Amino acid sequence: MLKLDEIKKPIEKELDAFEEKFKTSMQSTVPLLDRITHYIVKRKGKQMRPMFVFFSAGLCGGITESTYRGAALVELLHTATLVHDDVVDNSFERRGFFSVNALWKNKIAVLVGDYLLSKGLQLSVDNQEFDLLKIVSDAVQQMSEGELLQIEKVRRMDISEAIYYEVIRQKTASLIASCCAAGASSAGADKETVGLMSKFGEKIGIAFQIKDDLFDFGLDDVGKPKGIDIKEKKVTLPLIYALNKASKTDKKKIINMVKNHGDDETKIQTIIDFVQQSGGLSYAEEQMFTYQKQAFDILMTFPESEFRNGLENLVRFTTERKK
Structure with missing residues (x-):
């Protein structure tokens, strides 16, 4: 995947001028x-x-x-x-x-x-x-x-x-x-x-946010702390999917754990394991690529140019980044 510095080359001078302005x-x-x-x-x-x-x-x-x-x-x-x-x-x-x-x-x-x-x-x-x-x-x-x-x-x-x-x-x-x-x-x-x-x-933007949500469950090993969203009691797409697939008993147990984890790392890891085992990450990733494709469908209605290529690369960077 291209790095951001390579993606911005067609507009590098404009970005430098923008910084000063x-x-x-x-x-x-x-x-x-x-x-x-x-x-x-x-x-x-x-x-x-x-x-x-x-x-x-x-x-x-x-x-x-x-x-x-x-x-x-x-x-x-x-x-x-x-x-x-x-x-x-x-x-x-x-x-x-x-x-x-x-x-x-x-x-x-x-x-x-x-x-x-x-x-x-x-x-x-x-x-x-x-x-x-x-x-x-x-x-x-x-x-x-x-x-x-x-x-x-x-x-x-x-x-x-x-x-x-x-x-x-x-x-x-x-x-x-x-x-x-x-x-x-x-x-x-x-x-x-x-x-x-x-x-x-x-x-x-929707694809970007889903990608960010996936990082919270350790989709990529980037050294970023896992479970930040859980600690802040944010209910994201992987967790929503997992809860919808769970039995009433498990759903109630996990919701109570999200509400009352008290930053207990064992409880947070239990929630992460629950989401990973439910297929929540695969589902969220699939939805992310659906929105990426919808963005590309719009972009490809424009004539090919260095700007269209730049936007295509930027979309790939936002959705396929490792951090």
């Missing part, structure tokens, strides 16, 4: 804010969201100045949600680094998240990018609703497969859908094409 978009006259935003930029991830924006723009007409603003808008609003999420989850680490709230406490972290949201709004309004603002704002709304839906259902341990898909469609897939739609819109694509690219991104 993104840093500029976060600047403030307040020294404390500048220190924090510099810290955030320094520990950036794999650039996958901007890659989806730029490849989608190239596929749908060409990369423009609007594409850079679309990518910056996605990153600003998404980064704001991550900063706020760490406060809500009381999490002190993100991507192996201390979170903003761990270093500067919750009050400052919330204000930084608000600042990033306002910078995204300002960037859009100043450049009259109202279509991009609507695309990304809709995604942020869905992400918030998905998070609240998950919290509500986790309390009741009442998650069907249909509800699981609705949660991940809102929480994860809506963001990747907004990246692809923003890219298409920035290239001047018509509404039908923007909608098609949004659907393409949604399929990828």
Whole structure:
């Protein structure tokens, strides 16, 4: 499988230019804010969201100045949600680094998240990018609703497969859908094409989240701790499938264990073994590849180009990655 550095080669110059523009978009006259935003930029991830924006723009007409603003808008609003999420989850680490709230406490972290949201709004309004603002704002709304839906259902341990898909469609897939739609819109694509690219991104986002869920049960030996989702009492697709296949007695026993494991490693391993032995991992992997195929079916309606090839490789990377 191609590495991410190889996949991004067709848009490498654009991504480098974007990084500089993104840093500029976060600047403030307040020294404390500048220190924090510099810290955030320094520990950036794999650039996958901007890659989806730029490849989608190239596929749908060409990369423009609007594409850079679309990518910056996605990153600003998404980064704001991550900063706020760490406060809500009381999490002190993100991507192996201390979170903003761990270093500067919750009050400052919330204000930084608000600042990033306002910078995204300002960037859009100043450049009259109202279509991009609507695309990304809709995604942020869905992400918030998905998070609240998950919290509500986790309390009741009442998650069907249909509800699981609705949660991940809102929480994860809506963001990747907004990246692809923003890219298409920035290239001047018509509404039908923007909608098609949004659907393409949604399929990828669902497949991506299922892959992430599989890691929790040790599908790949990547040294990542197993059972994190179980510890957080998240009911994911492999577990839902296993519970649906179980007898009433076993189902009740496992649900009680998920609710009351108390971080007991023996209980968590029992839940993992239960899912593995039920065929839950095979089922989830099969569903993941179904969504991958649906994404490819949409992508192949576009003419072949380096941008289509780049998106195809990026989809394969998100669903076939080992970590």
